[in-house]
Amino acid sequence: MSARGHLRIYLGAAPGVGKSYKMLGEGQRRLARGTDVVAGFVETHGRQHTADMLEGLEVVPRQIIDYRGARFTELDVDAVLARRPEVALVDELAHTNVPGSRNAKRWQDVDELLAAGIDVISAVNIQHLESINDVVEKITGVPQRETVPDRVVRAADQIELVDMTPEALRRRMAHGNVYAADKIDAALGNYFRVGNLSALRELALLWLADRVDAGLQQYRAQHDIESTWEARERVVVALTGGPEGETLIRRAARIAARSVGGDLLAVHVARSDGLTGADPTRLAEQRTLIESLGGSYHQVVGDDVPAALLSFARAENATQLVLGGSRRSRLSSMLTGPGIGSSTIRDSGDIDVHIVTHAQMGRGRLPRLRGSLSRRRKVQGFVLAVVLPPLLALLLELGADHLNLTSNVLAFLLGVVVVALVGGLWPALLTAIGGTVVLNYFFTPPTRTFTIADINNALALAIFVLVAAMVSSVVDRAARRTRQAARAAAESETLATLAGSVLRGQTALPALLDRVREAFGMTGACLMERVDDELTEVWRPIASAGPLTCTRPEEADAEIPARDDLVLVLQGHQLAADERRLVGAFAAHAAALVDKARLSEAAAEAKPLAEADKLRTALLRAVGHDLRSPLASAKASVTSLRSDDVDWTESERAELLETADESLDRLSRLVDDLLDLSRLQAGVLPVFTRPMALDEVIPGVLAELGDDGDRVTVDVPHTLPLVEADPALLERVIANLLANAVRYSPEGRPPLVTGSALGDTAEVRVIDRGPGFPRADLDRVFAPFQRLGDTDNTVGVGLGLALARGLAEAMRGTLQPEETPGGGLTMVIALPTATARPADAPVPGARERLGREAP
Numbered sequence: 089m090s091a092r093g094h095l096r097i098y099l100g101a102a103p104g105v106g107k108s109y110k111m112l113g114e115g116q117r118r119l120a121r122g123t124d125v126v127a128g129f130v131e132t133h134g135r136q137h138t139a140d141m142l143e144g145l146e147v148v149p150r151q152i153i154d155y156r157g158a159r160f161t162e163l164d165v166d167a168v169l170a171r172r173p174e175v176a177l178v179d180e181l182a183h184t185n186v187p188g189s190r191n192a193k194r195w196q197d198v199d200e201l202l203a204a205g206i207d208v209i210s211a212v213n214i215q216h217l218e219s220i221n222d223v224v225e226k227i228t229g230v231p232q233r234e235t236v237p238d239r240v241v242r243a244a245d246q247i248e249l250v251d252m253t254p255e256a257l258r259r260r261m262a263h264g265n266v267y268a269a270d271k272i273d274a275a276l277g278n279y280f281r282v283g284n285l286s287a288l289r290e291l292a293l294l295w296l297a298d299r300v301d302a303g304l305q306q307y308r309a310q311h312d313i314e315s316t317w318e319a320r321e322r323v324v325v326a327l328t329g330g331p332e333g334e335t336l337i338r339r340a341a342r343i344a345a346r347s348v349g350g351d352l353l354a355v356h357v358a359r360s361d362g363l364t365g366a367d368p369t370r371l372a373e374q375r376t377l378i379e380s381l382g383g384s385y386h387q388v389v390g391d392d393v394p395a396a397l398l399s400f401a402r403a404e405n406a407t408q409l410v411l412g413g414s415r416r417s418r419l420s421s422m423l424t425g426p427g428i429g430s431s432t433i434r435d436s437g438d439i440d441v442h443i444v445t446h447a448q449m450g451r452g453r454l455p456r457l458r459g460s461l462s463r464r465r466k467v468q469g470f471v472l473a474v475v476l477p478p479l480l481a482l483l484l485e486l487g488a489d490h491l492n493l494t495s496n497v498l499a500f501l502l503g504v505v506v507v508a509l510v511g512g513l514w515p516a517l518l519t520a521i522g523g524t525v526v527l528n529y530f531f532t533p534p535t536r537t538f539t540i541a542d543i544n545n546a547l548a549l550a551i552f553v554l555v556a557a558m559v560s561s562v563v564d565r566a567a568r569r570t571r572q573a574a575r576a577a578a579e580s581e582t583l584a585t586l587a588g589s590v591l592r593g594q595t596a597l598p599a600l601l602d603r604v605r606e607a608f609g610m611t612g613a614c615l616m617e618r619v620d621d622e623l624t625e626v627w628r629p630i631a632s633a634g635p636l637t638c639t640r641p642e643e644a645d646a647e648i649p650a651r652d653d654l655v656l657v658l659q660g661h662q663l664a665a666d667e668r669r670l671v672g673a674f675a676a677h678a679a680a681l682v683d684k685a686r687l688s689e690a691a692a693e694a695k696p697l698a699e700a701d702k703l704r705t706a707l708l709r710a711v712g713h714d715l716r717s718p719l720a721s722a723k724a725s726v727t728s729l730r731s732d733d734v735d736w737t738e739s740e741r742a743e744l745l746e747t748a749d750e751s752l753d754r755l756s757r758l759v760d761d762l763l764d765l766s767r768l769q770a771g772v773l774p775v776f777t778r779p780m781a782l783d784e785v786i787p788g789v790l791a792e793l794g795d796d797g798d799r800v801t802v803d804v805p806h807t808l809p810l811v812e813a814d815p816a817l818l819e820r821v822i823a824n825l826l827a828n829a830v831r832y833s834p835e836g837r838p839p840l841v842t843g844s845a846l847g848d849t850a851e852v853r854v855i856d857r858g859p860g861f862p863r864a865d866l867d868r869v870f871a872p873f874q875r876l877g878d879t880d881n882t883v884g885v886g887l888g889l890a891l892a893r894g895l896a897e898a899m900r901g902t903l904q905p906e907e908t909p910g911g912g913l914t915m916v917i918a919l920p921t922a923t924a925r926p927a928d929a930p931v932p933g934a935r936e937r938l939g940r941e942a943p
Contacts, residue, residue, distance in 0.1 A: 093202040096246040097181065100213040101292040102285050104257055104266035107211040107250040108132070108179055112141035114209055115177045119145065124174040128201075128208075129163040129194075131179045135265065145177070153186045160186040165197045168206070175207045182216035182236040195240050211250075212236060214292040227287045228279055229846030249296050254285035262909035276909055277853045277916065278844050321350035324401045325378075325410040329356065329367045332412045332446035333374040339444050340410040341381045352383030353404060357396045369672035376680075394431035401439055408440045469511010470518065476503045477522040481530050488531075496531045497552045501559075508563035517557060524553050597681045601633035604674050608667060610645075610660035612636040615678050618653045627655075630682060634659075648672055650679035722751035775817065775898050779810040779922035782843050782852055789822045796830040804843035804852070810922040811850045817895045818919075821903070824892040825854040825915045832858030832913075849918050857912040861905070870903075 096114070100107035108130065119125045127147045132138040148171060151164035162185050168176055178201070183194040191197050198208050215224040218235045225231045241247065252260070258276060260266055267275055325340035327333045337354065344350035356371060375385040390396030401409050414427040433441045480503055484496050500523035508516035528538055597615070605613040612634035619626045627640050636659055641647040644657035648671045656675040663671060725748035728734070729741065736744070783804045790797030822841075829839035837857040844851050870893045889903075892915075896903040901919040908914045 091205055093205050093207045094246075095198070095202055095244040096207075096209045096248070097241055097244040098209075098211040099241070099247055099249050099292060099296065100211065101249065101251045101289045102215075102257060102280075103213055104261060104280075105250050105252045107213070109138050109141060110248070110250050111177055111179065111209050111211045112138065112145070115145055115175065116141065118175055126168070126171060126173040126176055128168045128176040128178045129180070130177055133266075134268065137265070146173075148176075151189070153188050155186050155188060162186055162189050163194060163197050165190050165200055168201060169204055172204070173206060175209060176201055178208055178210045181210040181212040181240075182234045184234050193236070195236050199240075212241065214288055214295065217241060217295065220291055220295065223291065224288065225847070228284045229849065230279055247296065249292060251289060251292065254282045254289065257285060258282070258909060272909070277842065277851070277855075277906070277914060278846060281906075321346075321408070322353065322404055322406040323350060323408045323410060324353045324355055324397075324404065324406045326397050326412070327354050327356045327371065327374055328412070329371045329374075330412070331370065332444075333370060334377060335446045336410055336412050336444055337374060337378050337381065337383075339442070341383065343408060343410065343442070344383075352378065352381060353386060353406070354378040354383055355386045355388060355397065355400050357388055357390055357393045367669060367672065369669075369676040372673065372676045393428050394435060397428075397432055398435055398437075398439065406439060408442060409436065410442045410444060413443055413445050466511050466515065469507055469515030472507050472510055473515040473518040473522065476507060476519060477526045480523070481526045485530065493527075493531055496527060500527055501552060501555060505559055505563070508559060512563070513561055516559070516563070520553055520557060527552070597631045597678060597685070598633060600674065600678055600681065601631055604656070604658070604671065605633045605660075608658065608660075608663065608671065610634070610658045612659040614638075614644075614657050614659075615650070615682070616641055616655050616657055617682075618655075630654075646671070648675045650675035654679050654682065718751040718754040722748045722755065725751070773895075773898055775814050777812045777814050777899055780813055780815055780818075781806070781810055782808055782850060785815055785819045785822065786841065788819050789826060792819075792823050793826060793830065796827070799830055799833070799838045800826060801838050801840045804841060808843050808850055809845055811919040812922045813899050813901070813919050817899060818917075821892045821895050821917060822852065822854065824889065825917075828889070829854050829856035829858070829913075829915075832856055834858065845921065846918075848921050850921050851919075852917040854915045854917075855908055855912065856914075857908060857910070860907060860911055860913045863907065870905075 098107040098110050098114075112127075112130065115125045115127070125145060127142060127145045129150065130138075130142060130147075132142070148164060148167050150161035151167070153160050153162055163178060178194065178198055181195050181198065185192060185194060185197070191200070198210060201208050214220070215228075215232050216235050217238055219238045221232050221235050257266075258280060261272055261276060261280060264272065321344060323340050323344040325336050327336065340354075341352055344352040354374070378385050386400065388396050388400050390399070397409065397411075400406075409432065411429050411432060414429055429441075429443050433443075477500070480499055484491060484499060503523060504516050504519045507519040525538075529536065601613040601615060604610070612632065614632035614636050615630045616627045617630050619628055629636075636644075636657075638644045638657060638659060641655045641657050644659050645661055646658040646663040646668070648656045648658075648668060650656055654675075656671065656678060658671070725744040729736070729744050729748075783806050786802055786804055790800060790802075793800070826839060826841070833839050833856045840853075840855040842853045842855065844853070870889050893903040896917055896919075899919060901917060904916045904918070906914040906916060
């Protein structure tokens, strides 16, 4: 059986970048080296440069398939297998074969060729990859029905990205190197927009970067390479949830910023049993900070912190690890041995470790030795520790004739275990000491004295004390861990329930406070904000749950700071220390909700104010200049006619009257436009939208333009979906745009009106080949009362485009300018679609009313 063939794929960032051309070029190079190469299936799409690259290559005849009365050609897999070349060129890897073919997909045909030992060179565009198919549809509005699984492309032995800048690709299309001339304008205005091409390009780069990174990790794993490869700088900062976290994050961010493309990662190591002393409030704040600096936050589980940190760093191929200086005091370091930093440095290997100093270094305290049992059990343990040794002594004394010292020691050891189970460490230690005294006095020869004559007896008593202390410690630690684990489980369940209730609720902050009140058994919960006042400190409630009688945080049973000016207050009972830590997470979340709500309100309030200011300035400019010009012209004409000093001829009198009439018409139109603009700003312009066809409105627009309407070319398909629009307002918008397009279009190159659909949006494009505008001025074309250098006041006052955009937005649409490839300006009206019109039910007579066919 022959070895499996190798697959090489040219991955195109977008259609037209030249992936087929590159594939054929590789075939030509291999042919020149003496390799047996055939073209199994190559799609030229009518591009002459691509077709020229086929010269000299043997082309395997395609398979002809009849389907539903039509003839189609597909890759003939049997013919390629029979020819058995060394290399086969197979284009369009994501292609769906015609029913009746050998396989449903072309990538399955390619898999057969590879299984037969034939090397295959293929090509596919990024938008056809299965994993990002939905993303591409959201970006471009065009669904991709032909897809290929990512695993097929990732399994290729070689992948080469074929890329081109959006501007270069659009120029290539404008020159006719990609599509036929009659399809260029529609393609540039729809799928091949600069934004779409930029997004596709970024998707291709990111997808390929992930594949390259995965290949690098696989190579390192296959060759058992555990050392760090500095392919790019990756900085990992270790967070404990302590106050020094912000200092560490900022220092790590500066280290990562010193290298181009450096990655910043933060990691927190949690205990495997879920018992951690980290402050969740601080961790939440530090996570927000790390993400604001462009980094990512991670959490790993491990009891050995240095080993967990280094394991994470090596898995991420990190080059540097940032740790904070130890908070332990010198005495604590002497008693507990080397800290996390020392252990990490010792085992770091190729990873550079930075120990960052901070204000909390050396300020830690020795751990306090305290049990975790309830006070009642401790009291019971001490009572038992006092009562049990005498009781055991009495019972053992009754059987003194049959028992030896070993039996007595074991009996007292059993008593120590019982006391440890009841009362914990300290009562058990007390029992061990008391038992030693009793054993020494009553049962160790010579009895009734504290003297021990036999060294074996002394050793037995010493071992008894040691074993009793160890057993007591183990029992106490187990009890403490059990209680802490139960507490951690309860906290996790509380936080999980909190997340679910907040996500499901419509009013997040009240739901959060109500959850806090219920979870901790409080009667009331309130988030208070400090209001600046010159005389006294004033607190006002933002949101609350349950009844409250306090007006200031210090009057409540518990106050948890959310930040400097926000405090979460609880009323009902005092909180334990571990409960305060959990409530701190709730408080931090509440502060984030307040900030989010205020930012939304500020944005909503600022928008109408800015629009009102813009309109006010425009109106003042119009009154100062544009109203005066037609008024002065009409006034001069009327004054001249009334003058008795000049004997006007009939033709001169008619000319003056015509001037006055035109000036007054211009003034009337300007006043109407100003009123409409003011109505738009005030939100009182009547807008009556209904589902309508775009081709319904075009005839009325052309009729309004008169003779100029005959110069317009229309390509608005009657199969477009219906749009939600006001027919009268939409007609006015298109009329304004077409009037400008006709005015600036040169002879022999009439304006073009096209229509298209993109997802849930339909577009009308008004395209002219006039002088256009510099790219820097495209954002200014909608400013009222200016014409970007046009000084001819007889052609308008600069309100047409401003009004057109306002009317489009009033119908929940948009109006955006674009450069026309080859020169000119394209105005794009985008409107939301209504219920799609069936393809077999066109608007009656719409095409006939247009009176012209699309080019």
